[in-house]
Amino acid sequence: MSTQIDQVSVVKKSNIYFDGKCVSHTVILADGSKKTVGVIFPSSLTFNTGAPEIMEVVGGVCKVRLDGASDWHTYSAGQEFKVAGNSKFDIETVETLDYVCHFG
Template sequence: MSAQIDQVSVVKKANIYFDGKCVSHTVVLADGSKKSVGVIFPSSLTFNTGAPEIMEIVGGVCKVRLDGASEWQTYGAGTEFKVAGNSKFDIETVETLEYVCHFG
């Protein structure tokens, strides 16, 4: 996993979810594909997805329960998890989580 994303445009307006518990910015790559780069502050949240996603954990630790799963999985910096399109996942963080969301 690379430490940076090169040759992108950044959408200046922040994406703010769950009363500020999750804040990200959309980056647009040269080929038109999009990613979001953000943080999730300590919380327990449920995200709904449209397109499939890969959540790359850059910093911190989280517990995740994918749609239909009964068990929680733990992810830390340098790991990632995949979420199906038109799905959802529960995430719990006890420290600020830094992530990159890769769409599609």
């Protein structure tokens, strides 16, 4: 996985969710596609999705339970997981998690 995203525009206003437990910035690529780059501080959260997502873990470790699943899976730096559109997932972090969310 690449360590940087080249040739992007960055939306200056941050996306702040769950009382500051998740903070990200939206980046817009040359082709118009969007990603978010952010952190999730130690917490247990449930995210709802609109579009399908690929969550790329850049740093840290998390446990994830996808919508409808009973099992939790652990992901660490260099791994990713896919989330269906119009779905949700539970995520638990015990250390700050750096991530990139790829939409579509």
